[in-house]
Amino acid sequence: MTLLGASPGRSGPNDSAFISTAAAATTTSSPPTPIDSESIAKATDLLKGHMMPNNNINNIHYNGSHDIGTTDLYNLMQDIVINKLVIDLRPSDQWKQCHIRDSVNLPAPTKDILLANQQQQLHSLRSSADNARVPTDFDFNITKYIASYTGVKYWNLVFQQVVVISDGRFTKDINQANIDLHQSGDCHPFRIDSDNWDNHVLHYLIARRKKAQIAIYHAGFSAYQHKYPFLCQAGTDQPSKQSARERQVYPTEVLEDFLYLGSYENASSVSQLKQLINMAVELEDCFPHMFKYYRADLKDNFTADLTSHFPAIYQFIHEARVRNERVLVHCAMGVSRSTAAVISYLMKEYRYSYDHSRAFIKEKRSIIQPNFSFVKALKAYEQQLGIGSGNGPTATISLRSSGNNITPAGPIILNSDGLIMTSKLPIASL
Structure with missing residues (x-):
């Protein structure tokens, strides 16, 4: 060693x-930035509900979904054992301009695609003898749409981890009604002008997942590109067929x-x-x-x-x-x-x-x-x-209240990736 x-x-x-690209100016030992008082209440709620016993900032949300931070996504991309898929939901032109190496693009459908999908469903209904529900103007078969993208179509069969990234617009709350909707069938209303494609896909993946864990990258592509530009690339190529062992790790x-x-x-x-x-x-x-x-x-x-x-x-x-x-x-x-x-x-x-x-x-x-x-x-x-077997990164932050204000009894600091930290290690993600 x-x-x-x-x-x-x-x-x-x-x-x-x-070295020059991996956040050289903000190393672990540099002076941390104190959290302002407006962040304390948010930190308190977070620590009550999302503290992980092994310092895992990938907090479990619902049915196998969890948040993933910038550094954890970097580490996942270097892991040659875990079979993972990174789905970038940004528009195609943005993905082509720059994206995470080995990610695949799944942009929102255009209006033309939605209308073509509707016409196909109407034709199918007119040809059938049943009284199936006539779809509204913007009904959309998301399963069929995903299957049309080669890099994404087998997301539920061969991957252990599926990471969804965009520009940081994912919801913090998983909606059970939307989960039930996607579990009930493939065709549901989607309006490109008002509906959030990122959250539409996220709820679909959670609803339909079998064994894959769904990781939600809230920080947005720009945050990953800023810290790890050498792991991003431009162009239209989908993930390389070159094995993980053959690529630079x-x-x-x-x-x-x-x-x-x-x-x-x-x-x-x-x-x-x-x-x-x-x-x-x-x-x-x-x-x-x-x-x-x-x-x-x-x-x-x-x-x-x-x-x-x-x-x-x-x-x-x-x-x-x-x-x-x-x-x-x-x-x-x-x-x-x-x-x-x-x-x-x-x-x-x-x-x-x-x-x-x-x-x-x-x-x-x-x-x-x-x-x-x-x-x-x-x-x-x-x-x-003299360490007990139960000792681990389960740190807590002591708070004291004064009127309507909550202040820390000890130091609370915030790093550049939005993580609440003790004086040594991050313990939760904002």
Whole structure:
């Protein structure tokens, strides 16, 4: 496992595609922006209803749907194991101008399409012997419309995660009546001038989903493009047939703009480097002349002495944070050795139990699997630190009231992605 440290402002001459674009000006250790008093009530309601036991900001809403934040969407797009589909509901001209790499476009139907759909239904009804309801002027078969888009038609069969994005206009409230409407049949009124296409599709997906989880990206495409422009592209191409393993994959962002977890491939790409911790004895440091390294030189087996490196790993990452520098922790695949190192840091820095630390990382990088020996060492470290098994990112904010005003009893801060944070980790999403 290797730790590498590079200040965003002092990266190597070719180290621009990742460092300069991944919100270099707003790293984790930069001074936070205090939340103004008008946001406190909103924060209070949020914390009462949406606190997740493992610091998951992807809050469950209804029947398998949840919110997804900008960093979490980035991590999902880097996960080579999870089969996902990103559906961009913006108009076609906007999607062609720029969109998230591997997303598919499902724009609202035009009036011509709606009228053609209506005429086809009327013809079918006149030809049938039953007394089916005659559709209104703008009845619309959304199932048939979705099936006409090759990239979207199998959304309910092969994907584990379906992410819907637009320009940030999704409703915060899932309407049960609309869910029931879409469950009852395919043809329902849709008026392009007054109805919200984004919410129409969202309710349809929730109503018809089988196994896929529906993730709602409220921040809007521009927010993702602003932070990760190198993962956006222009043009009319639908997702590449090139396999995820063949495309460039970036490291997992464990702590926003600060701590990353990845593979040797990430460590060997100058477009992705930061400060490095190299956990693998068999891997050379790729850029020792450019970046600061810490070498653990461990084999991924039961003989490796992980415990002796805990203090140095923590100190290396802590000092990088103080210096406002990013850190990439890697081994060969970013599965076992580097994961164990990051878990040890979370345990000491945030007093997370082993189980909570692992769950926190697993949510962001599904392939992690520290070996049995490392798990044993980490659980012993948990006892050494005096951390209870229930300790995890379930922080609360104490509030006190004065008349009609609610004020925080302790510090509340807001990061650039609209997340309420403690002094260390985000705990909920506005």
